[in-house]
Amino acid sequence: MPERTRDGAGESGICAGRVVIVTGAGRGIGREHALEFARQGARVVVNDVGVARDGAAAGEPVARTVVEEIRALGAEAVANTDDVADWDGAKALVASALAAFGRLDVLVNNAGFVRDRMIVSMTEQEWDAVVRVHLKGHAAPLRHAAAHWRDEAKAGRRPDARVINTSSGAGLQGSVGQANYGAAKAGIAALTLTAATELARYGVTANAIAPSARTRMTEGVFATMDRPESGFDAMDPANIAPLVVWLGSELSAHVTGQVFEVEGGRIAVASGWHHGVPADRGGRWDPADVGPAVDKLLAAAPPAEPVYGS
Template identity: 70%
Template sequence: MNEICAGRIVIVTGAGRGLGRAHALELARQGARVVVNDLGAGLDGAGRSTGPAHEVVEAIRAMGGEAVANGDDVADFGGARRLVQQAIDTFGGLDALVNNAGFLRDRMLVNTSEEEWDAVVRVHLKGHFAPLRHAAAYWRAESKAGRARRARVINTSSGAGLQGSLGQATYSAAKAGIAALTLVAAEELARYGVTVNALAPSARTRMTEGAFAEKMAVPDSGFDAMAPDNVSPVVAWLASEDSADVTGRVIEVEGGRICVEDGWRHGPAVDLGRRWAAADVGAAVRDLIRKSPAPEPVYGAG
């Protein structure tokens, strides 16, 4: 079988469980050498354990692959730097970064505390920025030295970040930020041969089973559309050299369905050619809204 990531060196964050674990295993099946990063924290981000990351490493080694564990906090700038350096020191470089780590502190907006907001934004948004920042610095240096790598970044957004989700204002805001970060990084890093894309995965994990219990139920028979490993082949392809012509995209994956998100686009407009009078704005905006498609409903809306 053709291993589309043969010899590639890949970091996967939050790889001890759920989607990250599935990604790490699939990448290894496709021939990648994997740095398995995971804090081993609980669903709410509390606690630490080296167990989950090491279990995934052992599973990869048992199938004949190469992997090492990393327990750094990806939202800590120094920890993210150490993570990237570990890949370079252990395997001799870095070809792809899969940003997947995250946790939930779901709450209706009026009940969300400052601590909950800061914690979720930190692990999701800063936890994407920090590893990406250090990986990008390495790839830029390699490119300037005449050793440009065919590098890839796969971020993890969410339908919550694209359409919104009731009770998940903080998570939705962080995931929307990741989608925007993906667009900017794709443009800035293209000169170094780096592509940057994001996934919006739907799968049964610790983070989703409470919010979407009915959808997450295992079917009695047939194809399990919500199994995490359904998403991972898309990750493996995006991490491969073959995906060089795809960048700046957000791709939704659920079961066997792949959807390229359309994202924010300029819609109908009107230019008065002079300063608007406040009393005239309402009619103009309502006319433009009538010419525009209705937004997709927020997840969980009645």
């Protein structure tokens, strides 16, 4: 059996034999996911419609380019350009994996774009477009992949399947100028928790990442950051892929319903909302008494994380 190296594909690797869909895989973080899955033995469906940074139609053949890179590694891949935020397009994406490789083991939802604007000047179209591509663009592929895995489980072929969603610090803490993006990413975190609970019975885990890396969506923030003398570029999007590939492997079967923050060489488990210690009056509150009670609760609560950009 040939050995696998970082620069080439063989028959070993922690995802050997698995079939993976990666959405938004034509550039940036998604491209690095697709390449690393291939290095680790997976067969990859590279999905990307080839749009511009703000979602404007561009028709660039970026999915095909990544497929060619994967095949140059000696691995298998096919390109797909379905719109993941379209219900039928997402169904066709799942069907393309089954048609090409006969199975589906991993869904990595990564596709998205930004249209940043302060909330007071955001247009309805800017809101709808970003929420659609991120939130619906996660929900639609997940729905059709989940239906396939449910059918497999009911047929006696219990999957060992994985869903990895892409949230963001903007969704966990908020981000000035990104109300549309942050709201969608917060929704993705909640979607992940729900999916982890609903799909466990079918042999499916669901986790999410909140990555920080240099991409088209963050180029204005990270593009000018200096690389350290060590040569390690903490903002290289390739740094995100190892966690995602591990989450897509059979080794991660015990991990579900988690949101991981990942940046450079750092991985952390994000702690989400928890029930706080209540002030219980034992009956209905008088509005005049609510303020002092809230002040006392806030004084005892841990401080909130600051909003990005505040």
